[in-house]
Amino acid sequence: MTRAFSQPSAAPPAKPASGDLYRAVWRWHFYAGLLVLPFLILLAVTGALYLFRDEIDTAVHADLKRVPYESGAVLASPSALVAAALANTPGTAVKYTTPAQPDLSAEVTIKTAAGDKRAVYVDPYRAQVLGTLPDRGTVMWTVRHLHSLRLFGPVTRGLIEITGGWTILLIMTGIYLWWPRGQGGGVVSLRGTPKARVFWRDLHAVTGLTIGAILLFLAVTGLPWSGVWGAKVNEWANGNNFGYPAGVRVAVPMSDEHLNHLGHTTWSLDQAKVPQSSASPTQTTAIGLDNAVAIFDGLGLYPGYAVALPTTPTGVYSGSVYPDDLSRQRVVHLDQYSGKPLIDMSYADYGPLGKTLEFGINVHMGQQFGLANQLILLVVCAGIVVLAVSAGVMWWKRRPRGSLGVPPLPADKRVLRGLVGLLVLGGLAFPLTGLSLLVMLGLDWLITRRPRRRLA
Template sequence: MPSPATPRASDRWRFYRAVWRWHFYAGLFVLPFIAWLALTGAVYVYQKPIDRWIHHDLKVVENAAVPPSPASAQLAGVNAVSRGAVFRYTTPEYADGSIEIGVQEVDGRRQIYYVDPGTAQVLGQLPDKGTFSGVVRQLHSLDLLGDYASALIEIAAGWAILLVATGVYLWWPRGQNGGITTVRGQPRQRLFWRDLHAVTGVWVGGLLVFLAVTGMPWSVVWGNQVNAWANGHDYGYPAGVRVDVPMSAHRLADTTTPAWSMEQAQLPVSAVPHVQHAAADDGHAAHGGGPLGDLSPQPGALGIDAAMRRFNALGLAPGYSIALPRGPMGVYTASVYPEDLSRQRVVHLDQYSGRVLLDMGYADYGALGRGLEWGINVHLGNEYGTVNRVVLIVACAGILLLCLSGVVMWWKRRPIGGIGVPPLPRHGRSVAGVFVLLCIGGLVFPLVGLSLLVVGVLDCLATRGWRLT
């Protein structure tokens, strides 16, 4: 006669099999993505030294001790070799770095020209985001897949969280002697790969969840909705955005890559001198001149040299970029996002008077904005210097090992001619119960919930309502 404990044990293992089934599905869909993200992310962590090495002839100057020439002379050097319009000027982050000048060519392409600060000589050019790290970032964010990339990132990140949650449940000690902190068996045995997978997952699972959550701000649904909600309720927007100054239809993201909290920020407008009012009021002043607007110098504007002196006096961190005014009502905008979050800053100047219209930094962000910016900075390996980068490299290596061990373990277990989906428990309601729990989590991330629903419906139909065959 069965003991009273038998039904409870049976229920426990029935639930275990149901969780295992969903863990398998999560791994089936997400492992290729997280392996790719870990590999490209590990490379991107050291983007700056790699770029300086690969593009040394463009990014590093030999005569760093020579006093810099005026910014206007450097722009003139670029204008001598290009017929396009300059839209961005970036100061060097390092003492031996070159000036980077963004140009919108007449055919619409965006090019970055590298200029020696001392001689104003053009060292060469690359397409915008055409550096090695720029390509790696596009690979990491799946931009090469087109408009669906950010949706795939959101789905993969959400499934990665489900993968870790179900994996921790499967790992949880149930009286076994191994596979908790130690690895049993030999590499030729499935037991070895199962234990390696479980132990590795426990060590890197928390970091995987952190990277998945902090990668979500770039996603198409969750990221955009949270950004709009945070900024609309003053949780993310710098408080200085909503002040009584006229704002244009242009956004900071049009000419630079802002911090996540600044993606919705509009640009203020300059006080147009009386002689310029007719041009400003004709409906084209703030919007003409192609995708970037009218970038031609305006009569009475103070010029790039005077603007730089103003920005330097305000103490912006090295490496800041200046977006040039667009049209008579445009402004000079300097922005910098260094590794030190406290030095993030965006400053807008009236292009005629040089008056500071808005000056915003990390301390001005709302609570949600500060929290998410911190997470993004850690995600990029910036916040805690070398320690941050080393931890991320170890995490990426652990994630790759997690993926490899999961694939080998599945390969050794799979049946001939099948994909090896874990068997259904005797009572299908266990699978349904786990499915409902996962769907609750899917409410937080809509695309994840939708994909989870699709997989659940297909699995239910394939098994005739989660019944054993």
């Protein structure tokens, strides 16, 4: 009788060590920080300033925005204010903005013969010009353009998407690196003194833990302004009915002009087109600005609304206002001949996605919950700067002399491949971030292939 012997089964592949996973995550956390921390400092500083835009603008430009007010004072007619502005700055009046408060000036936007636009500030009681600035030339408009990177040209708008996507990666990998692994310190407390690297490591980790969730929220709610992802989501959410949300059904002639060309608007209406006026045999004369403002007042538009003036026979009077209170946001287009509202919409008319994103944007800008909203985000902006500075100091104390100090590769390359696979999936969701990921993968490959210097 023969005896059968069983062959030993092949040993299962060894599982990647936890240290290898830590190294892989640390390596890409380093790359994410290297890419976005300079931009995050810019966004944090400009964002902190923009939280208090009304207060800062009114203080810096008090000579243009503040006016003496006495109880019972009567406002001059809008047409008289526009006439005063045109006498000071010849051209074509394209927008009139009503005073937001009794002690604030009115604003008339004029397109000059040279083609540029000037904002003329007028005392609304005495019809006296207080001064002029380039359109959107206040300090806070400059800060806003810095924050959105528009000041550096249209191409840089894509950096918002790249920064947002890599910030999400930075937060996710940061949580893994922070996660307690039996250590007592550096989780919610600081160890050592500023002379020691461990102090900066702990400061970085604890600050990230404190503000990480809100920073993630800011990154996500900042993405709607991005050039590729944001534009496509906007088109998908509000692409019907000439760019208006699904809650607004229009059956009027539409022009090729977009609302965002007439002035500042919300994200949901960024692609919305403007309707056309239609003259009739009995109505060939425009109602005029004074009557248009009276209609807007009668419809209950919130004080401080802007009126885009018709400059062509088919143009309309477009009244729009976007105060901190979302429920008071409103856009109304009037036929310039009959004064009939052609489109009248508010936040309540936005679709579910539009409402959600607009709410997030409102919180992002520090508007939704008053002063508490502003102060919390101010602390977060300060925390972002602390994160960036502590990361820089920590890297400087750790890096070998003459080297970039990239964290080492994991011994088991399967860990790195798995992590990169997850990053690629994120890149598919955010195309520009994915493109930048390919660039970073190429650079990482070059770094790993670079021959090391031999010690003499």
